[in-house]
Amino acid sequence: MDLLNIGTRSIGSRLIIGTGKYKSFQETGRAIEASGAEIVTVAIRRTNLGQDVAAENLLDFIDLDRITLLPNTAGCYTADEAVRTLRLARELLDGHDLVKLEVLGDPNTLFPDVSQTLIAADRLVKDGFQVMVYTSDDPIIAKQLENLGCVAIMPLASLIGSGMGILNPWNLQIIIDNAKVPVIVDAGVGTASDAVIAMELGCDAVLMNTAISAANDPILMARAMKNAVISGRDAFLAGRMSKEVYRASPSSPITGVMPAANKNDKNN
């Protein structure tokens, strides 16, 4: 079986999805189900004080026997905040060590602050975390994060939540070619073809949230993304044909073709 190995874990699905921006926890749960994802991201936030005991919690809608949670550091702008958030997440999830690190540099573009990301990654790895790290598509930073011990490198395809697709396949290709840990496109996927392209490039997985949650029918889009990631992966493994520029090649035999009886019959 074609498993995705991240750190000490082996995962059956190459689609990782976020749980943000759904209309309800029920819809979140159904989207996870339809996507086939085995890893889903969650954010860590202050609890609402004064909520009643019966108030719903996201964790009640996720099958934790089947799904691995991936707590993130969304909203953190410094290494200190990110490390603090993930230590709390580890306590919240009873020692869980697989995490998504993202340290943002700018609230408008949500571009990563790579210098803070490097500092946080180093501290988290030394603290025993298995760090999947959101970063820019800079191949040098990607390699530095890998050398620090991150278990997956997750470059953006385009801005978080933008749905602009894969803007720089060339940089992604360099990162993929040089990495010895999984490379996962994180952010920017807008529709199924974007996910296919990412996987055909040789990405090990795709992480997305808004592409599914902001679709008119999130459940159907979750299924589309599941199929897209499988298709793209299969195409990558199969190895595509070479491109023949301006050189057609018939698929049917060129011999045994019945001759036209008469030139004038041609248009009959």
Added chain:
Amino acid sequence: MIAVHINGNVKQFEAKITILALMHKLDIVHNKIALEINKEIIPRSQFEFRLLENGDQIEIVTAVGGG
């Protein structure tokens, strides 16, 4: 009387109480949260022993939807 800050809000209590008692007062299911006092994470196993002190800065977090 003690006053503590919980997620940025001031709360007053008649006397020092344990974290576990605080969880009951706030109706919080304590296996779905993590808690720190003055930036120190308090393991759940300590909730029944650790007393809140006047002026403590308490943060209580949970998992929410996010990408």
